[in-house]
Amino acid sequence: MPGRLAIFDDKSFKEDSKHLIKNDMVGILQKRYNIPPTTPIPALLNNGNYLYTHFGFLPSWATSKSSMNINARSESIYEKKTFREAFRFKRCIIPINGFYEWQVEDKEKTPFFVKDMKEDYLAVAGIWDEYFEEQLNMNIVTLALITCDANDKLGEIHHRMPVVLEKKDFSTWLKSDDLKEVNSLFKIYDSSKLELYEVSSDVNKVLFDKPSCIEKVVKKQPEPRGQLSLF
Template identity: 60%
Template sequence: MPGRLAIYDDEKFKKTVKEFIKVDLVKNLNKNYNIAPTMPIPTLLNEGTYLYAHFGFLPSWAKDKKSMNINARSESVFEKMTFRDAFKFQRCIIPINGFFEWKKDDNEKTPYYVQSKYGHSLALAGIYNEWFDEQLNQKIVTVALITCDANNKLSKIHHRMPVILNEKDFNTWLNSVNLAEVNSLFKIYDSDLINIYEVTNEVNKVLYNNCNAIKEKKRVKKGQQTLF
């Protein structure tokens, strides 16, 4: 989908996009291994600001957070009233180190972590908008991830995945006014470029936020005994 993200190291990303960053409001990243909707997430806006945005897109006309969307489908983002202006004018890149998906078997949901096979950060295509938060009494930047069909490896767990941008396409995504060219970036990320493995069920808890959240779960084989 995804609904949970991890970002604990953005140094390589910041070096890669330094030509696009005019103002860095993130500075020293707050490591977060289990980002849920409504939490702040580092985001590079196409106007050049790198800041923490609200994970969950809200159009400026939304009365409350019930209208929030964490994802926008690549197949329809350019035509839906909620997203189309943001798609034209307010695109962004959301750097992550990985994301979580849950595999459903009967009534059981098993969490998996998805990351770059080579340990690189993943640059997700997103859209943003400003929304007035009455509780904070100020405007906030809100974001949604663009999604597409899952690749062959991930489709065994979930049928959708985020659109992951290649470095060579950053400028096009952020700055192009040619929407056909922008649409051409909605490609399914190669299965060979990601690793997927099972993680602890503790990630189901929003407050569970440490490096153990992204560690591979070691299964004890049936009949195997341990000393502890």
């Protein structure tokens, strides 16, 4: 269940999606290395708009923000009233450079960064809707990431992960009316394509947002003990 994201470079995604982007409303990306829920993230909607959205899904009929969801389970997305209509008519792609998960051992939480082994980004399947924000007196686009069971590599840390789309499936995900075809895209991403490594506990701080968030922790090797002399 990715609750923290890193999105700092969308150039490759824009190039791969240029045939699908009608209006680039993001422009020059604001680099973010530790994005929590309720903050803006870019997404390509199935209406062709590439824009900033609210990280946290609220259906248009929601009466309060207490019903916000940052994730939607792929196994039950069509059964849930909250997500059903969005799944049918309002799908999107969220280009993330990586996400964080925490390994819990003896009540200690160790953060790990998860990214694609070769590609610059992970194209995460999502759903969106418009919610009337009273404080702003306007509609805002809200979204949720779709999740599935974790692959073997990530499963050692967490049991869920985002649904990652292959480039060849971008158009199908955004445009297809065949829900069986769309459902077939809910695949577990191959373990061999993912890299994960431990990062600094600074990531635990919601307001800490620097490039160092994604730097690998290099643990010092213990100094070898000198051999004891018998004389």
